[in-house]
Amino acid sequence: MAERPTTSWRRGIAEEAEELAAGTLDPDCACMAGLFPEELLVATDAVLDTFEAELPALPEADDAQVFAMVERVVLALNVVTPTTSAPSKPTSARRCATPSTRPSPSMASTS
Template identity: 55%
Template sequence: MPKRPTEVWRAYIAEETAAVAAGTLDPECAYSATLFPVSLLTVTDDVLTAFEADVAALGGSPADGDVLGVVERVVLELNRVNEAHDGAGYETDERELLCAYIDDSLVAAGVDIEALTERQGLGRHEITDRWREW
């Protein structure tokens, strides 16, 4: 599986925490812990764990509907997480990481995203757009 976005966000927090402790970053400039609260990280990880299990269950040559069902489920769950965080859980950079993670996870499982999106009349990077509110 590709690297989870939550791993990236936790690394940001750790880097800022270390920089504040070393005195190289003003605590007022350390925003990552506020941007990525524990509640957001924990629930996002739970959603991604379920997504990973769904992707693994797809098998070797999944039907388009099965793949899109997995994408729909993860996107709708991420919508709920974002809403629970006042619609501000996932900003532009976070959205891009989440979309890339979904895409990369499917590709790593052997899904031909280009062929799937073409058959569905979608652009290559539009697989989440139908359901995504974040």
Template identity: 55%
Template sequence: MTERPSKHWRDGVAEEARKLAAGTLTVEDAFMADLYPVSLLDTTDDALGSFESSLGALCNPSDDEVFAAVQRVVLDLNAINDQHDGAGYETGEREELCQYIDQALTDCGIDVPALAARYGLGRYEITDEWRDW
């Protein structure tokens, strides 16, 4: 399975904490812990873990089953973003999450470009119907 964006974000927070502890970064220049609070990281991990589980349970899924899994994870991520005052996922995070969803589907054998094309969508538009972040 593809690496979750939240792991990358968590690693960045840890690296920043190491630099703060070592004195190679000032508190004024530190921002990762504010950008990625534990609550955001944990709930995002939970949502992506549920998405991965739902994909793992699908055998030869129909388009409807794939879109249902995508809809669930997007709605979960919408709720998480809302819990963080609409600022949980900024532009970079949004792109990472969309790439993650695409790659997770691809890893499960789903031809994402073909799926999207069957519905008149571009490859990276499969989350757009539900996505608020």
């Protein structure tokens, strides 16, 4: 199964905390914990738990049922992360990103 985004976000938060503790990251460039607060991570995982619990029914589902399942998860994630506060990488975070973490040009143009 694919890795949940929350797993990646938590890993990024931990890596950033390690870099801050080691003094290898400018505190002004730290953004992960602010972009992905624990409340967001827990709520996102709850939505994904529900979605994963419904997955075993997919082989017997018709197209309408599959689309309904996808719609439910998308709408639930929209509630968890309203458009006005959706995590996005601020300009300062992009400027501070190391080459390995710098967003691709296609991602940067959408922020």
